[in-house]
Amino acid sequence: MPAIQLKDYCFAHQPILDADGNTVAIELLYRDAQPEAGNAFDDTTATANVILNVCSHLGMIELMGKRKLFINVAEDLLLSDSITLLPKDKVALELLEHIKITDEILARVRELKAIGYEFALDDYVFHFDPCPLFDLVDIVKVDILQADLNALDELVAYLRQWPCKLLAEKVENADIHQACLKAGFDLFQGYYFAYPTLHGGRITDPAKLVVLDLLTRVSSDADLDDIEASFKGNPGLTYNLLRLLSSPAFYTSHKIGSIRQAIQILGMQQLGRWLQVLLYTQQNEQSCLSLLELAVHRARLMELMASSVDAAPEQAYVAGMLSLADCALGMSMETIIQHLNLVEGIHRALLKREGDLGRLLRICEKLENGEFEEVAEIVESLNITISSLMEMQAASIAWGNRMLHDLFEQPH
Structure with a gap:
């Protein structure tokens, strides 16, 4: 053989x-x-x-x-x-x-x-x-x-x-x-x-409302003073930010002297990604952690596939991470999107599975269910071969596993 x-x-x-x-x-x-x-x-x-x-x-x-x-x-x-x-x-x-x-x-x-x-x-x-x-x-x-x-x-x-x-x-x-x-x-x-269980359009966990509000500010390019003020009003969120910078996922040798310095070290893009993670973990429910794992794998795979369809990798990552936010928050995707200043391509992907990002998201969903024939039909219309898709699928799983391991490893 x-x-x-x-x-x-x-x-x-x-x-x-x-x-x-x-x-x-x-x-x-x-x-x-x-x-x-x-x-x-x-x-x-x-x-x-x-x-x-x-x-x-x-x-x-x-x-x-x-x-x-x-x-x-x-x-x-x-x-x-x-x-x-x-x-x-x-x-x-x-x-x-x-x-x-x-x-x-x-x-x-x-x-x-x-x-x-x-x-x-x-x-x-x-x-x-x-x-x-x-x-x-x-x-x-x-x-x-x-x-x-x-x-x-x-x-x-x-x-x-x-x-x-x-x-x-x-x-x-x-x-x-x-x-x-x-x-x-x-x-x-x-x-x-x-699959989302809706709660009448209201977020049942107040901590998640804080995270969603801060994510809205970051996605709207709010100034640093505004973002810093949000952290100062939420000691638990500040603690989690400082703990993040001590984790293997984002370890820095810099000694942190202020919230502003912590935000600057992390950077707005990484801050946004971290807030997306927090949407799935605030209540520390195991089902939310399973959702987080799935969302991270989707986000990374979409990021890797983005260049094949001439899409922005960061937009692809965000679409993947937010694709399960309705399940984590108990809100409709339409309501969540109203809170966030997202580009049209991400809107179409999350609401209708349309456009290049929508097709990438559909590939992820079909792969998760082992619907390989449907995957083949979608990639046929894109500049992605099955072999390269499998390489990216493997890389995204390994990357996601390492990232989550490092993110939740207790700092020493």
Whole structure:
């Protein structure tokens, strides 16, 4: 089999959250970029080298921390020696429910579990025929789109006969998430946290109102005295600014003697970016932190793609960062935009997904859901190849992971 390069495949990643909204794992989605070109890999031809190549480009193995990377493995890969190339403390191996269960498969799963690998059974659809893998896997993933939401209690009670965690996948909105949470699921996969829950046009967290007001001043090119006064009236915001300058993300050797000096050291562009981050973190809700991670990855990917469509990189970054602000603030995007002095291109992207920035944002959204065919249709009209998009996708994930790690690392 010829060496498989990054240009040969598309990949995406989706967060897996616990009941408290912490992102505890990531699922890696991947498929061949050009199946018609004769280099396709499928369930029977994918190798550990392919997966390792993806992980290496993503920079995720090193940056996962306590999170595990969920990866679909086919029968051939499961039975091969190559599977042990994957770090057992960093990955969870997903088996499709329709895998042909033989004594050889069961023995192999037992063997790999004995040396520390974790297993998940993927795409489970509720029925009363027990699967032999239930006694072996650590996690059962239930396809919620195929489940009867009125019978979730019965489903959970049935699966609780086995000592495995239950993961609800394809959880698409807050109502479905609440139903799964109430039924007793342990883990949740899907972008339910990335859909806005509106609160009548009012920001429910006063601290976020302060941040939005300050972001408005920065985006309107207010003078330094005005911005400094806003910080002086908000001691908590001032503390966070000084703490930021002590973090690995923005560390400076300068001794800070005043709020004005801190603002000048950071600069208006970086100050704006930091305020965009604060929109997602003021209440320190884990769901907001998951939103922040998603927004940062969008922003960086759009920034990297901007030059390909002759768009301003900083405008692309801002559009990506603000694309989930309605979810973080509980306000409509129309209301948020009224507060901010944004250029027309960002307006069109955020409200209608139109224009060059709108198309870049749509690429991000389609990638997040693993909708690779739709991604291909959009990039076909742009000066972006699939291979360069995948390079930028990998770079944005690695950059975002490093930035968030540095930003929230406690200063010494």
